[in-house]
Amino acid sequence: MRTGFVSDELCFWHDPGNYALMLKPGGWIEPYNRHIENPDPKRRLLNLATTSGLLDQLHRLPARDATVAELERLHSAAHVAHVERTAAAGGGELGIGAPISSNGWDCARRSAGSALAAVDAVMRGTVQHAYALTRPPGHHAEPQRAMGFCIFANAALAAEHAVRHHGLQRVAILDWDVHFGNGTQACFEARADVLTLSIHQEAGYLQVRGAADEIGSGAGLGYNLNLPLPAGCGDGAYHHAFDRVLLPALDAFRPELVIVACGYDAGRFDPLGRMLLDDVSFRWMTRAAAGVAARHAQGRLVMTHEGGYCPASVPFFGLAVLEELAGVSTEVVCPFTVQHTMVPGHTLSAEQRSRIDALAAHFDDVRQRHWA
Numbered sequence: 001m002r003t004g005f006v007s008d009e010l011c012f013w014h015d016p017g018n019y020a021l022m023l024k025p026g027g028w029i030e031p032y033n034r035h036i037e038n039p040d041p042k043r044r045l046l047n048l049a050t051t052s053g054l055l056d057q058l059h060r061l062p063a064r065d066a067t068v069a070e071l072e073r074l075h076s077a078a079h080v081a082h083v084e085r086t087a088a089a090g091g092g093e094l095g096i097g098a099p100i101s102s103n104g105w106d107c108a109r110r111s112a113g114s115a116l117a118a119v120d121a122v123m124r125g126t127v128q129h130a131y132a133l134t135r136p137p138g139h140h141a142e143p144q145r146a147m148g149f150c151i152f153a154n155a156a157l158a159a160e161h162a163v164r165h166h167g168l169q170r171v172a173i174l175d176w177d178v179h180f181g182n183g184t185q186a187c188f189e190a191r192a193d194v195l196t197l198s199i200h201q202e203a204g205y206l207q208v209r210g211a212a213d214e215i216g217s218g219a220g221l222g223y224n225l226n227l228p229l230p231a232g233c234g235d236g237a238y239h240h241a242f243d244r245v246l247l248p249a250l251d252a253f254r255p256e257l258v259i260v261a262c263g264y265d266a267g268r269f270d271p272l273g274r275m276l277l278d279d280v281s282f283r284w285m286t287r288a289a290a291g292v293a294a295r296h297a298q299g300r301l302v303m304t305h306e307g308g309y310c311p312a313s314v315p316f317f318g319l320a321v322l323e324e325l326a327g328v329s330t331e332v333v334c335p336f337t338v339q340h341t342m343v344p345g346h347t348l349s350a351e352q353r354s355r356i357d358a359l360a361a362h363f364d365d366v367r368q369r370h371w372a
């Protein structure tokens with residue numbers, strides 16, 4: 001079995017409360033019984049992987065808790081203590097849109113630890129690829145604070161674990177969640193040993209920028225690439241962005257481990273994104289990431305599950321990713337595949353092409369100027 005899979009029931013028990021789409025009920029906002037970041041999309045992915053038989057073809061890896069020392073590799077001691085204290089006091093809002101209940105400390109440590117367990121299995125050669133079904137998600141969590149449903153920076157902590165514990169010198173994090181991975185950027189913006197790339201909808205998360213001029217600082221200058229795309233991008237725009245920007249940058253960096261912050265909210269049904277991707281897209285994107293890993297990293301690829309809020313489509317998109325990783329196909333017929341060619345907007349438009357080509361020229365220049 002070449003593909004590892006980490007999931008843990010406790011991650012589904014993480015409870016951000018019952019806000020209606022992050023807005024506190026009151027006034028004209030009727031209370032709603034689920035938070036938009038609820039366990040359904042991820043639990044249903046696990047269930048589909050189980051009933052389809054795919055899970056039997058994956059190497060199940062036990063989750064573990066990230067230790068305080070592991071969390072403090074990237075997070076401030078004050079932030080880590082704040083999470084523990086808030087949970088012990090019964091829960092509450094940790095930062096900007098990151099509420100927890102009394103078990104939030106346990107869930108967040110288990111989620112981060114799942115990503116670390118995936119790294120350990122890949123680095124030891126137990127498996128070639130590993131997928132961590134992390135919840136709460138991580139890519140908005142900054143060193144000093146929780147944000148956007150994220151408490152600890154799972155993907156970033158995974159990269160740091162590969163550097164500190166396993167001694168790697170070059171790790172790449174590719175973040176295709178529809179929202180800008182501000183937390184991952186903040187963790188590594190002054191470092192050249194971890195290349196951070198985020199392809200996202202521009203202004204898709206209003207608390208942060210994620211602009212193309214944020215290219216890192218100090219020793220990390222040039223090693224942070226943001227690809228903000230206009231809303232409405234489909235398969236063609238993502239293909240062009242991979243071909244012109246992401247894959248050339250990854251191939252030039254030659255990572256020893258590839259980590260994908262794998263969100264599904266660029267899927268076309270997502271309530272928190274306005275892109276058009278589907279299972280066909282997530283399949284070739286997974287192949288592309290695995291290709292980078294094969295060319296430079298002895299195949300080593302770790303995926304952490306980030307956003308994705310449509311309970312109907314995320315399970316199928318996630319299954320497509322897992323099938324690609326494992327190199328197996330199940331009998332599952334994805335109900336969205338047949339619609340792929342019928343959805344308007346997948347063809348690369350002239351405006352999307354010129355935007356992406358301009359970004360490609362910008363990043364070619366950044367690489368020439370700043371990469372050793």
Ligand SMILES: [Zn+2]
Nearest residue numbers: 177179265307
């Ligand atoms: Zn997201």
